Amino acid sequence: MGRFGFTERYALGLAERGSHPPRGLWELWGETTTKSYYDWNTYRFGEYGAFTKYCTAEWMGLNGFTDNKTTLEPDDDPATVNMGGGARTPTSTEWEELLANTTNTWITQNGVHGVKFTSSNGKSIFLPAAGYHRFGDLIGDDGGGFYWSSSIYAEDNPALAWIYFFAGDDRHMEGGSREYGYPVRAVKGSGSTPSQGGFDANGASNALFSVSATKKIHFSRGNLQYKASTGTWRFAESQLDYVGDANAAISATNSGWIDLFAYGTSGWNSGVEAYMPYSASWDFQDYLRNVSLTGSYAEADWGWHNAISNGGNQTHMWRTMTAAEWQYLLGRSGKWGLATIGGATRGMIILPDNWTTPGGVTWTAGNATYGYYDDNIYTASQWQQMEDAGA
Numbered sequence: 001m002g003r004f005g006f007t008e009r010y011a012l013g014l015a016e017r018g019s020h021p022p023r024g025l026w027e028l029w030g031e032t033t034t035k036s037y038y039d040w041n042t043y044r045f046g047e048y049g050a051f052t053k054y055c056t057a058e059w060m061g062l063n064g065f066t067d068n069k070t071t072l073e074p075d076d077d078p079a080t081v082n083m084g085g086g087a088r089t090p091t092s093t094e095w096e097e098l099l100a101n102t103t104n105t106w107i108t109q110n111g112v113h114g115v116k117f118t119s120s121n122g123k124s125i126f127l128p129a130a131g132y133h134r135f136g137d138l139i140g141d142d143g144g145g146f147y148w149s150s151s152i153y154a155e156d157n158p159a160l161a162w163i164y165f166f167a168g169d170d171r172h173m174e175g176g177s178r179e180y181g182y183p184v185r186a187v188k189g190s191g192s193t194p195s196q197g198g199f200d201a202n203g204a205s206n207a208l209f210s211v212s213a214t215k216k217i218h219f220s221r222g223n224l225q226y227k228a229s230t231g232t233w234r235f236a237e238s239q240l241d242y243v244g245d246a247n248a249a250i251s252a253t254n255s256g257w258i259d260l261f262a263y264g265t266s267g268w269n270s271g272v273e274a275y276m277p278y279s280a281s282w283d284f285q286d287y288l289r290n291v292s293l294t295g296s297y298a299e300a301d302w303g304w305h306n307a308i309s310n311g312g313n314q315t316h317m318w319r320t321m322t323a324a325e326w327q328y329l330l331g332r333s334g335k336w337g338l339a340t341i342g343g344a345t346r347g348m349i350i351l352p353d354n355w356t357t358p359g360g361v362t363w364t365a366g367n368a369t370y371g372y373y374d375d376n377i378y379t380a381s382q383w384q385q386m387e388d389a390g391a
Contacts, residue, residue: 027078027181027182027184028042028043028044028178028180029072029178029179029180030045030054030178031043033078035133035181037135037136038136039179048060048159050062051159052065053067053069054067054158055068055069055158056069056070056155057157060158060159069152070152070155070158070354074088077089078184079184079187083186085188087187087188088150088186089185089186090150090185091150091151092151092162093208093354095149095162095173096173096208098117099171101119102118103117103118104117104118105118106169109126112128112129113143114126114127114128115127115129127185129143129144130145130146132180133180133181134181143167144165144166145164145165146164146165146183147163147164147165147185148161148176148183149161149162149163149173151354153175153176154175155334156333159178160176160178161176162174163175163176163182172214173216175213196352196390197387197388197389197390198387199220202311202312203220203222203235203310204218204219204311205220205221206218206390207352209350209352210328210329211321211325211326211328212324213328215325217321219350221237221239221310222235222236222239222241224236224261224303225243226258226261226277227254227255227256227258228253228277229255230255233302233306234257234308234309234310234311235311237310240341240383242259243259246258251278251280261302262279262280263288263289264288265278265279265287265288265300266299266301266305266306268300268305270300272286272287272288273286273287275288275300277302288300292322294322301319302320303317303318332353333365335351335352335365336351336366336371337364337365337366338366338371338372338373339376339378340373340377340378342379342383346373349376349391350391352391354390355389355390355391356389357389358385358386360385361386363376
């Protein structure tokens with residue numbers, strides 16, 4: 001299951017650490033001085049198709065150059081160079097966490113339009129709608145905000161870096177071309193972001209996974225499970241756990257766990273005959289059909305309708321991914337493959353957006369349509385390395 005954001009972990013995060021550089025500083029990505037003209041001809045690291053730094057794809061590098069750098073180094077970070085004192089440009093992950101863990105409102109402050117972010121502890125920051133520079137012009141001043149992150153947008157298109165965009169009620173992350181002049185909002189310190197791998201107290205992965213050009217999710221710690229005798233929902237404690245043959249004991253009084261569910265059987269009465277998680281009718285017409293588990297039928301989604309006991313224990317914290325999101329997730333180049341773990345458990349491994357294969361472990365990705373379970377054969381300790389890295 002995918003979950004958007006956390007409710008507690010970053011209550012004292014970026015909203016506390018945000019610094020307040022003067023309004024009116026616009027930089028090309030990776031530049032440390034302002035320009036009078038903004039395009040590829042004035043960019044210090046080459047141009048589109050001929051990059052000399054921060055290039056992860058041969059077709060985008062000068063004479064096939066790559067360095068696989070995906071995050072600004074301190075010497076290229078305008079916040080670090082110009083402000084010192086531990087200041088830096090926030091990563092795309094930190095922007096995502098700010099969005100997920102604060103309320104944000106379009107306001108006018110001291111005559112300036114922008115967005116105010118308020119955390120659960122009442123602390124807030126304000127981002128002015130400073131617009132952006134393109135060629136010699138300032139565009140969108142007082143109408144929209146475009147703020148750089150320190151992160152390359154995608155490994156197969158290093159011409160873009162992640163930016164945070166807002167205008168009125170619209171707030172999202174997107175890719176911004178590196179030769180545009182966007183503002184930088186600095187943060188200070190190394191950040192409170194946990195390691196790439198592992199899961200938080202609500203069972204959400206620390207690692208982030210893109211499911212569209214503007215949306216990222218956290219996965220749950222394991223597959224969803226249900227015990228009918230107590231009406232309890234939980235996530236499996238391990239990503240490797242599954243119930244298997246014990247699902248055959250499915251019934252309204254079963255005291256064991258199940259993890260195979262018919263479509264739309266969250267326990268919410270959608271008007272069909274079979275809507276309980278223990279429903280086991282052989283007649284497909286008894287089940288919810290021809291609708292998505294969104295909108296009027298969102299409550300038919302198992303994670304949305306129910307409180308997951310080890311997943312925050314609140315309703316409406318989790319949901320099931322859409323088909324389009326699965327397609328986008330698995331369409332990321334090199335980010336999925338089949339594997340056998342511990343000599344017995346077969347399955348699919350999905351890698352997060354920011355991935356580095358651990359030392360001493362090999363990785364073979366599936367291609368566009370297929371893979372094999374012997375593509376990646378891991379011992380339990382090797383899988384632990386992969387999981388610790390965010391897989």
